[in-house]
Amino acid sequence: MNYLEEEEYQDSKFDIKVWYKIFSYMKPFKKNVILGILAAIVLAAIDTIYPLINKYAIDEIIETRSLEKLPYFIAFYILVMSLIGFMVYGFIINAGQVQQKLSFALRKDAFKRLHELPFSYYDKTPVGWIMARMTSDSRNLSDILSWGLIDLSWGLLMMTGITIVMFIINVKLALITLSVLPLLIGLSIYFKKKILKAYRKIRKENSKITGSFNEGITGAKTTKTLVLEDDNFNDFDGLTSNMRRHSIKAAMFAGLYFPSILFIATFATGLIIYYGGMDVSADIISIGVLYLFIAYIGSFFEPVMQLANILARFQQAQASAERLIDLIDMEPEIFDTKEVIEIYGDAINFKKENWEELVGEVEFRNVTFKYSKGETVLSYFNLKVKAGENIALVGHTGAGKSTIVNLICRFYEPTEGKILIDGKDYKDRSIGWLHDNLGYVLQSPHLFSGTILENIRYGRPEATFEEVEHAAKLVEADNFIIEFKDGYNTEVGEGGTRLSVGQKQLISFARALIADPKILILDEATSSVDTKTEKSIQRAIKIVLKGRTSFVIAHRLSTIISSDRILVLEDGKIKEEGTHNELIKLEKHYYKLYTNQFKSKVIEESKNE
Template identity: 40%
Template sequence: MARNKYDVDEELVSVFRMKDLIRLLRYMKPYKLTIVVTVMLMLIASIANLLGPVLVQDAIDNRIPDKDVNGLIILSVIFAVTLIVNAICFKFRVRLMSTIGNNIVKKIREDIFYKLQELPFSYYDSRPHGKILVRVLNYVNSLSDLLSNGFINFITDMFTLVCIVVFMLFINVKLTLVSLLGLPPLIITIMFIKNIQRRNTQALSMKQSNLNAYIHESICGVKVTQSFAREKKNESIFRELSIAYRKAWMKFTKSNFILWPIIDTISTSGVAVLYFAGIIWIQGVSVGVLIAFISYIWRFWQPIANMGNFYNAMINAMAYLERIFETIDEEPAISNLPRATEMPQVKGQVEFKNVGFTYDEEAGNKILDNINFKVGQGSTIALVGPTGAGKSTVINLLSRFYDVQEGEVLIDGINIRNVTLGSLRSQMGVMLQDTFLFSGTVMSNIKYARPDATDEEAIQAAKTVCAHDFIMNLKEGYDTEINERGTRLSIGERQLISFARALLADPRILILDEATSSIDTRTELALQNGLQRLLKGRTSFIIAHRLSTIKNADCIMYIDSGSIVERGTHEELLALKGHYYKLYNSQFSVLEAV
């Protein structure tokens, strides 16, 4: 897949893969009994529907010449019964298959969503989110009609086609053979256009994905767009993507609807030939037989047309199924090992042993190189250093958002790769620099990591991190609705709510990545006491550019170019007059002079 690009097409397999179809059919397995009942109903309806021309033939050739009024009444009653049976069966088929189809679509969408919950950060870092979203919604929705009607109609149409041929052979063998002359050119046409249809469907899928990716990116970045007055440029990009999508749609439409007029032309030509043959053999063919036969020949081409539509739907579905199953089959880069065990109650001792890591193994540039340190239970460790030095990578490895390529990370002497992700992360509290709030109330956001907490516990957590006062000033206090990402709140307010969320989780290991970067100085001073209570008894890792927040840390590690170049307490590092000393003076020299 394209790396964070909305203007690069995704690669698609060019051949029809039967395994994708078989896999889709497996989703229907739990409903096989209902499907069998539905098929039986449709077969009954099909037989009832096919009795009509035979009844008409009997009426024209026998009942009317013989002036058999009672016979005509009986035929009329039978004909009416066939119509009623057909209507009832159709009603139940629509109801049953609509339910099954939507249940299957729901299950496929759930499978994709559940997989997306498991995939690591690297998956999302390397893909436009709009191209992921289109799979969960558009691609899955495109399967709805195929699952609700397609397969059942195909089985029914196959059965109907066989029955029609049997009825036609029963009435007149010669006319039946004439009627089948149109099948060879139809089969040749289908074989010719199938690859064109698939290529055009794939192209449409790719252009739809590109357009969706750019729309998603533009909505997320609308504030930046307006800040730099880039609306016209973005409109130009969107117009180009829309034109590409429109061209792909037109090609798709042309190839998708070419089959129906071909079938219609062949069927009409077949009827014309049938009339001609009937005239030639008029002495051996009664009027009733010819009328009945004409009725069957029109019905003969109807299921063929339906199967042609089903074929189109299948070609379309394969292009989407390829992307859907690709997502479901994506192997999580971070997952539980086969023999992973539950992490015991964490005490808080952390050790990095000869850890090496790179985000791009092909490039070979190490973000961390031979990192070694050991942290005691309940200690507070601060990580400082220039941007890109590897500070956030340390906590990403500790949280196992990524796995180390060299060395190992131990908690209480246990390699974190040997325990389950759930048991590890449930005992850790992480507050990232990019705070994210979900749509819902302030209270629900604080309780996100611990839904079973009481309101009183949540409020106490908010008080501890100095978030209570501003929350109470909101229109509805803790019941105030927050929109997606909490954009109506200031960045500092969002960080305080995230702080309360982390505190409420009561983790044994706490990770704060620039937790106070957007909090004003007054709030930060008030927060210091709360922080001390928060950090007490927990092993804590703090990344901070504001050195005032880490002066009391048990150990400060200065990281640069992927290595720990200095470590010690605040006073010890100042005494060294090295990197930390220079960094500290650059921030506080003016304040100390005052």
């Protein structure tokens, strides 16, 4: 929540660099921008000229009572109307294009950057914050830079045009009209500030309420079991009544603003009618001129109101721009060098034709590693793993198991030393190449909402149904899948909530099998499942690990025993390594660990045989 409060709601000083960056995004479609602004210029000119033509019509037709020139005026009006139609069309089409293209370009870059940012970024950044950047910020910006920008050009030009024409026609009346301008501008700024401030408070309350909704919904079970409904409701009540107060305030200011402007406009019209009327009766000016000024007052006030609005929105949009640019410009801590990208492609555009086949040999060579905040976890760590070897990582909490695995995945990189894959530093090839050949089955596997079929297919999108079914059968997921009414087309629900933990694991194994990675990382789940599923999982793991290099953070004795090599880790060092039988014979660390942690499980697992 603090994250939101600090960042979201501050006014910022005009920052040319941010706008330069955003405007450079508009270069590819500057044609649309220019055409839109051109349409706005023509419309502004028409808005200026149109009352002027009416004035001549009044003077030439009504005053002289002759219809001689009427056909010309009719022809002219038809022309003007078609021109207006055409220009409005051009205005809407081009503004719409600018808006769509800009928001697409911004979102594309932000999305690409999100793929390049390391895991650690997601540890620090709330998902809601990222979502807001991708949705409301990019929408704000593209709105203001399309409709806003074109409206701004229209308003400014029309006001300039009208002012010039007024002074040419009649200086006195022009001065009278403009005399209310300072009042108008002052009032507009005052109200806009008040309204924006209230809105900002509303949004702040709103994000608190959304957060509270979120907690209320996701924590509903806990709330109920702890009988916290009352407290929750009171908190929520407090939040919403704040929101109501600010909303009423905003509505009040918005409600007062328009009538005040209208009042000034009417007052100005009164002045013009008074002074202009006297001039008309003294025959100093024509009725047409009087009409012209009355008409101009009307068309003068609209852009002033719009401008106040647009300028206020520009200020907000700058905050959006800053946050988006911050995200887009964020340097990922782990990235491919230019040379590597040249050959292997970037995070989105792979150049698979240049990718070498990955065999699966992994080597840590004098790897020292520490997290950006923290102490050294590994120092001069060495490990050589043959292609196809199954490694089990065991050790107490904090021993460095996850760290080793994270390094292999290149979620982090060695602070010193190298990690070699097939004998070559993995930094010399792209992250995309590595990740395409690497599978990671997490402790709590994530399923995407969609069907079981789709979820297994994520492993390899082009897999046929038969291949999916085959994989599911191998890991024994098929048994429970076909029991569902919809079989493979069963919807798993958001995050797979409609499936049990064991079922999710089996599906994630099928997914890994279909992807057929050369290196597989498995963070074994500790959660207990029923005996039958447990047996299935044990067999599934054996099948999934077969024939590939694997690193398993192991909790199951069955996995550990059948691995080719067990690494016993302590404080980032390998204390012992070997097969289960070798290590048991040593009667040292592994033996102790085994007797403490696993013995009970052995009895349990053997009971299940």
